[in-house]
Amino acid sequence: MRDFVTRFAPSPTGLLHLGHAYSALIAFDAARAGNGRFILRIEDIDQTRCRPEFEQAIYEDLKWLGFVWETPVLRQSDHFNDYDGALQTLIEKNLVYRCFKTRKEVADEIARAPHLTPDGPEGPQYVGAPLDPDEEQSLLGENAPFAWRLSISAAKEYLGSSFDRLSFAEEKDGCTINTKATPEIFGDAIIARKDNGTSYHLASVYDDALQGVTHVIRGQDLYHAAHLHRLLQALLDLPAPVYRHHRLITDDSGKRLAKRDRAATIQALRQSGATPGGIRKRLGV
Numbered sequence: 001m002r003d004f005v006t007r008f009a010p011s012p013t014g015l016l017h018l019g020h021a022y023s024a025l026i027a028f029d030a031a032r033a034g035n036g037r038f039i040l041r042i043e044d045i046d047q048t049r050c051r052p053e054f055e056q057a058i059y060e061d062l063k064w065l066g067f068v069w070e071t072p073v074l075r076q077s078d079h080f081n082d083y084d085g086a087l088q089t090l091i092e093k094n095l096v097y098r099c100f101k102t103r104k105e106v107a108d109e110i111a112r113a114p115h116l117t118p119d120g121p122e123g124p125q126y127v128g129a130p131l132d133p134d135e136e137q138s139l140l141g142e143n144a145p146f147a148w149r150l151s152i153s154a155a156k157e158y159l160g161s162s163f164d165r166l167s168f169a170e171e172k173d174g175c176t177i178n179t180k181a182t183p184e185i186f187g188d189a190i191i192a193r194k195d196n197g198t199s200y201h202l203a204s205v206y207d208d209a210l211q212g213v214t215h216v217i218r219g220q221d222l223y224h225a226a227h228l229h230r231l232l233q234a235l236l237d238l239p240a241p242v243y244r245h246h247r248l249i250t251d252d253s254g255k256r257l258a259k260r261d262r263a264a265t266i267q268a269l270r271q272s273g274a275t276p277g278g279i280r281k282r283l284g285v
Contacts, residue, residue, distance in 0.1 A: 004036025006215045008062075009204070011043045012054035014259030016061045016266045018283060019219070019249040025285045026246050027217040028067055039211055040069035044077045045196065045203055061266040065276050074211065076203050083198035086206050086236055087148060087191070095154045095235055096191065097130035098146040100139050121224035125187030127152065145195065149188040155231060168230045171215075171244040183231035185224065191232075205229050209238040217244045221256070249283065 008024040010016060016024075031038035040062070044050040055075075062069070076083075090096045101109070110124045118125055128149060130136070139146070156163045166181035183189075191202045204225075208216060216226075223245045233240050248256050257264050269279065 003212075004031060004034030004214055005039065005212050006031050006036065006217050007039035007041050007208070007211065007213050009041040009043045009207075010058055011046065011049075012051060012058060013046065013049040014054055015057055015262075015268075017249075017257045017259060017261055017264040018266070018269075018279070019257040019264075021061075021065060021266055021279060022249050022283045022285065023217070023219055023246065024062065024067065025065070025280065025283065026244075029285065030215065030217055030244075034215075036214075038067075038069055039213065040067075040073050041207060041211070042073055042075045043200070043203065044075055045080075045083075045198055045200070047077065047196075050077070057267060061270070064270060065266070065279065074207060076198075076207065079203075079207075080197050082210070083192075083203050083206055086202060087197065089236060090150070090191075091148075093158060093235070095158060096148045096150050097128070097188075098136060098140075099128050099149045099188075099190075100131065100136075100144050100146045101128070120185040120187055122186060122189070125185060127187045145193070147190045147194070148192040150191050150232075151188055152184050152186075155183070155235060159234060162234070163231075166230050166234060168226050168240060169242045170226070171242055176242065179226075181227045181230040183228045186228050189228055201225065201228055201232065205232045205236070205238060208241055209233070209236075213241050215244060216241045217246065219248050220245045221248060 006027045008027050010020055010024075028038050030036075042055055042058070044055065087096070106126055110126060129151075131139070159166075166183070167178050168181055170177045170179045189201065191199045193199075207213075223243075226243050226245075230240060232238070250256050251261065251264065259265075262268055266279070
């Protein structure tokens with residue numbers, strides 16, 4: 001049996017709030033209970049929104065809460081070449097294609113045939129196709145922007161009958177359930193862009209494998225991502241971790257907490273006199 005390894009992987013686009021603290025504490029406690037390892041990873045691939053001051057605040061908040069983690073901390077912005085290598089593998093296997101359509105063009109195409117594009121976790125399940133090579137070269141010559149989409153039809157052809165047998169292990173209420181993976185709910189998902197060499201999906205899957213993560217513990221809002229991540233693991237010959245998706249922390253009105261909820265940030269609670277033990281009690285962990 002592999003050692004128990006889990007992680008907390010925040011994006012430094014704002015201050016940590018109670019929802020982040022809950023997720024981190026669940027993962028940290030699980031690692032201690034399993035006599036395993038807890039990894040902190042900074043997912044800062046969005047260079048337009050991530051800020052150094054938010055990254056520093058993450059370290060300060062977690063240290064105040066009593067966390068300890070391995071160093072050095074992996075920062076995704078230092079590993080774009082690695083993600084490009086994973087993308088190149090998919091390109092060489094003819095599993096991805098360049099999509100030059102703008103968001104508006106995709107929306108207009110969907111609007112013309114809504115019955116062909118049911119909603120998925122990230123919106124309508126758009127399915128496209130590679131352009132004619134001459135047209136593609138012309139657009140590349142014009143330096144036109146594009147996104148790399150994972151072709152669900154190419155993935156099915158590449159994996160053959162094993163595509164229908166894809167599944168992932170989900171822990172819930174002390175039991176492990178083998179769940180059928182249905183990555184087609186994403187349509188042809190965007191996994192990279194011309195101006196941003198990776199996506200959350202590709203970078204997260206790659207780094208979990210690189211860091212030997214055996215258990216991915218995260219919020220219920222990312223449950224459907226496991227379906228797509230399982231497909232990427234199969235296509236890139238990466239190990240599949242066990243998943244555990246926990247409940248989300250909400251405000252008094254039942255609305256999921258967001259980084260704009262200043263009163264619920266760990267920094268604000270610290271300044272108001274809260275204690276780490278009080279935070280744990282409030283969250284029920």
